[in-house]
Amino acid sequence: MHGKCGLFFTSYRSEAQFFASRFQKICLVLFLLAVAFGPLGLRSYHLSVLTFINISVIGAVSLNLLTGYCGQISLGHGAFVGVGAYATAWFARHGVPFFPALLGGGAVSAMVGMVFGLPSLRLKGIYLAIATLAAQLILEYVFLHWDSATGGLHGVPVASPEIFGFAFDNDRRMFYLTFVFAAIVTYAASNLMRSKSGRAFVAIRDFYLSAEIVGVNLFAYKLQAFGVSSFMAGLAGGLWAFYTMFITPEPFGIGLSISYLSMIIIGGLGSIIGAIFGAVFLTVLPEVLNIIAQWGGSYFPNISSSFLAMKGGIFGLVLVLFLIFEPEGLAHRWRLAKAYWKLYPFAH
């Protein structure tokens, strides 16, 4: 059998497909099979980590759309996730079924995101970062004090989701559910980046003046980026609410915003796969450190608590080393690895 020595497209249609080569398609099928059957053998701890990865992937991909592609730095992403969580919980409590509640949560989050995206017309870079930081603080205040909608400091309980009478009430089912959403969001974001809007986002990021001169409506597209990004963040929040079954203002603080930013920086700005890598990396790293700490603690029981506490420092150290040695993110490393194996064994 003779394969082609490259990818040659004979139609626009074939050029536009997501997975161009047979190898990619095989990999995709294998991955989906692993996702479909792998969880059957996993325990709920691993499933919960995987579920949080799914949720983080949605959040990171959405932030990468805004920050990585459109160049609008947001320090309020955690709060937009929170808006989605609270709005979804509110809809769910008022008897709205799962899908409309989740989409409604996303829509509310999109509206809030667009309102706080308004300053982006005038503000750029670090100034916009501060404006979105203000959004974060304002929203945190609202979560805590709008008692009738958010339950204030007491939080709100959320029932497990149910779709046509099928309850997603354990970790395995929630994993599948969140995975489907993570896949849809990733697919949608990848597609969006190949559309007119996506190209406009990149043009704005690269140089706003050139973009405007070639006819990109800066304001409309910036708002669109805020809207789409917040919508997806809202979905992440809604899934978080459904998964944890109880939401309080605390998880949606500035820490969450920063951790989403770290995900896309570590993964690679302006890359969908980078956002996914970053989300996986930052969710798994603390767990791995924890396992090491527990393992170390079981051998040295007297200093087990120092072992446990050490992982915060190690976490920071890993991040710093990462930024020094791989400033372009995991996505870059991934491309290098792919290039290496493409020519294997003749790579030099």
Place this chain on the structure above:
Amino acid sequence: MRKKLFVIVALCLLALAAASQTWAGDEIPIGVISDLSGATSSVGKPYADGIMACINYLNSKGGVAGKKIKPYQVDYAYDVQKALTAYKQFKDEGIVALQGWGTGDTEALTGFVGKDKIPTLSASYSAHLTDPKKAPYNFFIAADYSTQLRAALKYLKSTWKESRAPRVAFVYPDHPYGLAPIQAGKDYAKEIGFEIVGEENVDLKATDATTQLLRLQKQNPDFIWLGGTTPSASVVIKDAQKLKMNATFFVNIWGADENTFKLAGPAAKGHLSLQAAAIYQDDTPGSKVIKELTKDQPQMTHYIRGFVSVLVMAEAIRLAAAKGEITGPAIKDALESLRDFDPMGLTPPISFFPDDHRPNMAVKLYKLGEDKMELVGVETLERTQAWLGK
């Protein structure tokens, strides 16, 4: 040959499986969620030390109901998501009870522990966790924040000598933990004849509170409720001394402890700290045990509360074992059957009821001195039904 090898390997695996089975049966797995490196680690560390010390102590005495307690500890660094995955990990290990920590993790886990029927003893003393209708599997061993505040107000009123109404102000962080008792405190203060003269927010990370205190100074309060953590409360106390305010602060359970003397210095003198447990220097049967365990190295009062939290849990496990089996629901029932359980004198007696998870209605008031705290009174309120969960 190969067959033989196969048989040997299979036998080894079986033996291992059997061993791990019986091994699990001899131990009582419990989860411990601690903050050793996060935002609240200054008090989370001593609390966690107390928990682990008590587990080791009980195990050295032969365990509970003949079985050793097997703790699974995770440092979640005050990260709610980390607490959730830690909880899942514990669940896989088959824990029958959980020792939780702060507001964030305890409330995020309320839904899970209710569904999985894992009784949880936390150090988040929010009143709404005491209502079994909302949080059926949540317990704690200190009077809730609202009860502490009410009891302190009652104590202050009872020691008030002047004919005019005492003036009280509230200083707290705008944070779920700081806000929790405020409404209850204001209502009760009005009810028993305080005049409320002011209300200010001081952030948990504040390094200066002069602006807020200057405003309060004009109102000239006699007493100021101070919510927050030891660092933020110390800032307020120091700034008040700089401004020469003569109000007495009464500080909530996480706001004034043995570290206050280091952080606030002589400014702390004369103010009141509300506590639920004994302090290290006290003379109770439990204190003797703790002094022996810690070789006379003084520990914070949070350590003692962690210790008591495990004592109470162990008592419930013992009762559950005596009745039959050690499961989550059985431990919950046993906790709810506790009546005036005395944890070696370290806290006021503890009772839980099926429809009321308030451990007691008592607060211990300590006066801060030069470098140590001195017990000035224990105020106990009626177990009023209307206050449940508020």
